[in-house]
Amino acid sequence: QVQLQQWGAGLLKPSETLSLTCAVHGGSLSGYYWSWIRQPPGKGLEWIGEINHSVSTNYKPSLKSRVTISADTSKNQFSLKLSSVTAADTAVYYCVRGGVPAAYDYWGQGTLVTVSS
């Protein structure tokens, strides 16, 4: 059974860099796309970007200049960095596994990241 366990700082100040990591248990990074999705409080879901085992990445165009997704295959982990955060980046961030396009079958527990001065 695949499980995703994520962690990272939950409170940031404006202009800081958001950093989250997701460990994949019970499966390998190989053969899948690994994404980050966020959900502002009380709002809908937003796809941020993805990486595959060969470290090919794709990002949402409007976030591309601030986002970096990386993977450490030796640790079976992947990470998200989002620079220059503002209050608009306040959200629950989820790490997810994708196989078929747009089909995310395993989700992390979510991390609430709050940006506040």
Added chain:
Amino acid sequence: QSALTQPPSASGSPGQSVTISCTGTSSDVAGYNYVSWYQQHPGKAPKLIIYEVSKRPSGVPDRFSGSKSGNTASLTVSGLQAEDEADYYCSSYAGSNNYVFGTGTKVTVL
């Protein structure tokens, strides 16, 4: 890359059916058979219930069904149960290695 449009709310009595629409464009929903649906209960992570327009992952009851016509995808929940009360989101491949979600629909079981 705008969010797909869903009705804010839908409701039905136990045992009835409810259908949720998800409207996009020729660049996403109409252009690819990669539409998924997710169920999200309060405080929980979303759960995949439909992928590739109409396929159900293992363990998802056949009360959940999906379809697509043109730029609109639909999710039907038949035989509504109290546990089906949740938020539902659609998602579609939008080309050029991008993905878009719907605005979300809150389903209430009366």
